Amino acid sequence: MANNVPETxxxxxISVDELTNxxxxxxxxxxxxxxxxxxEVDSLYRTILDAIVHYDPGLPE
Numbered sequence: 001m002a003n004n005v006p007e008t009x010x011x012x013x014i015s016v017d018e019l020t021n022x023x024x025x026x027x028x029x030x031x032x033x034x035x036x037x038x039x040e041v042d043s044l045y046r047t048i049l050d051a052i053v054h055y056d057p058g059l060p061e
Contacts (some may be wrong), residue, residue, distance in 0.1 A: 011052045019048050 023044070026040045027037060 011049055015052065016045055016048050020044060020053075023048070 024037075027034070037044060047061060
């Protein structure tokens with residue numbers, strides 16, 4: 001997920017919604033169903049929001 005969360009992403013509803021749509025579209029493209037994602041996380045919204053809030057870009061390469 002870290003590869004898809006830009007440093008400039010804000011922890012707001014629109015950013016989380018955009019990332020959710022990207023995640024779901026990518027999942028469908030590789031054959032993963034929404035139900036499979038929902039079985040793995042309690043809340044997709046909270047999981048993505050957590051990724052934004054706790055994002056650490058690490059050291060530059």
